[in-house]
Each structure stands twice: as C-alpha cells, then as structure tokens.
Amino acid sequence: MARKSASDKKLDDIKKILFPPTRVHETVEGGEKVRFMIDYSIDNNLYAALSDLQEGHNDQACQNTINKCIDALIKVRDILEASMELDKESKYIMVDILDDHNEEEIATREL
Numbered sequence: 001m002a003r004k005s006a007s008d009k010k011l012d013d014i015k016k017i018l019f020p021p022t023r024v025h026e027t028v029e030g031g032e033k034v035r036f037m038i039d040y041s042i043d044n045n046l047y048a049a050l051s052d053l054q055e056g057h058n059d060q061a062c063q064n065t066i067n068k069c070i071d072a073l074i075k076v077r078d079i080l081e082a083s084m085e086l087d088k089e090s091k092y093i094m095v096d097i098l099d100d101h102n103e104e105e106i107a108t109r110e111l
Contacts, residue, residue: 010079017072017079018042042069 004012020040027034039045045065052062077083 013079014076017075042072045069 018041022037022039024035024037046069049062049065
C-alpha cells in the first residue's frame with residue numbers, strides 16, 4: 001500500500017473533522033423498531049442550530065452545537081496553518097463574511 005503524502009493526510013483529517021461518517025441507530029417507537037441516521041457534519045449541525053435560533057430556541061443544546069462546530073473549524077484552521085495575520089496598527093477587528101469567495105472581491109476588501 002502506498003504511503004499518503006502530507007497533503008493527503010491533511011485532507012483526510014479535515015474530511016474527518018468536518019464531515020465524519022453518518023451512523024445508523026435503532027430505537028423502538030410505539031412498539032415498532034425504527035432505524036435512523038445521525039449526521040455529524042459541520043454544515044448540517046450549523047444549519048440545525050440556525051433553524052433552532054430562528055425558531056427562538058436559544059437553549060444550551062443549541063449553544064453547545066455551535067461551540068463544537070467552532071472547535072472543529074479551529075482544528076481545521078490549525079491543520080491548514082491558516083492563522084489570522086494581525087495588523088499591529090489596527091485598533092480592532094471586525095468580523096464579516098464574503099458574499100462571494102473570489103480573489104477579486106478579497107483583493108478589493110484588503111487595504
């Protein structure tokens with residue numbers, strides 16, 4: 001078996017963190033055995049948490065979900081060595097999201 005390159009290992013690690021495999025479980029509901037799947041992916045967990053918040057459910061479970069997603073994204077940032085470069089002359093940091101991830105828009109937002 002061929003050894004994986006460092007890049008392939010990083011990609012595998014990122015995939016496991018962001019999109020772990022779903023798992024099938026069984027339970028009994030109304031005397032009937034029911035199979036169901038649990039999706040552990042970051043995108044669907046964030047979507048579920050957002051749905052809860054939009055419905056007014058800002059409970060501990062929702063907050064825990066968001067915190068676990070943040071922890072996973074921090075692990076991915078570390079794997080990618082994508083630390084934020086700080087400008088020592090800036091007074092504060094604003095947080096925003098790009099509407100479109102193209103290089104042209106990124107370049108126009110940078111000073």
